[in-house]
Amino acid sequence: DAKTTQPPSMDCAEGRAANLPCNHSTISGNEYVYWYRQIHSQGPQYIIHGLKNNETNEMASLIITEDRKSSTLILPHATLRDTAVYYCIVRVGTGGFKTIFGAGTRLFVKA
């Protein structure tokens, strides 16, 4: 599975968009980009995933660059409850769930 690089921490003002970047320059053609988040002391929560097209759901948008070497998770209107560690994961969608999580980005949403 491809390695990802994320900034260790970011701040965002409440109500503003939070843009979390992720670099995955060694991604392969059949690898997906997944995002999870973990709020303190809870299990990680699935947010969104994509292969090469931009994706949007009720929680967030995922923008993947054309060369697929980087992506951005966008929380359109961040709230205090979005304060969490966000994990960007790149892996194939088969072979079972054996995902390796990196250190992630700690997002602080401030009032």
Add this chain to the structure above:
Amino acid sequence: KAGVTQTPRYLIKTRGQQVTLSCSPISGHRSVSWYQQTPGQGLQFLFEYFSETQRNKGNFPGRFSGRQFSNSRSEMNVSTLELGDSALYLCASSKETGGLWAEAFFGQGTRLTVV
């Protein structure tokens, strides 16, 4: 629908003892994975079970083992506990369609403290 249920939520054990943790996946999910989370090492993959068979395994000593039952419920066991085994143990279940999984759902975890 009910989420992933892990029991117990908290556990205190003594060094040298063994412990068994339980995970009930979401109905219809046949894949169950286990993770260990510590402040120093982050989230580390332990193993994954699918249809009662261990399909993937992380880099943990043989003291860590698991199994899955025919109803997809899973247990993990840690023998000869060490202080360093103190951690949050998380279970995740996922559903595969045609061999492709899209997302995994995590339980709240079992916090194990070894004294």
